[in-house]
Amino acid sequence: MIETRGREVPLSYVVTLLVGVAVGFVLARFGGLVARYPVESTLVAVLIASVAVLAWACREMLRDLLRRDRPSAAEETETAPGPRLSAHRPPNGVRR
DSSP: OOOOOOOOOOHHHHHHHHHHHHHHHHHHHHHHHHHHOHHHHHHHHHHHHHHHHHHHHHHHHHHHHHHHHSOOHHHHHSOOOOOSSSOOOOTTOOOO
């Protein structure tokens, strides 16, 4: 029997490709403005990146919150790990 084996492409590669295409389109369309106003263009790029990071952090915090609210049967016997984005302190109060 012949098996078809396809290569899986990681999601990060696809996202990087789409961001590159979007940046190329924006530069092709508004390249004159970027050359004319470099400081303002840099500030807008930093603002867009900051909003993207904030959205990612909110998504991660909501995911951690939803995982903590609904433990499955297998997770009830195991200890749940602390949230990744908060300052989790162990019972003795020492932060590591």
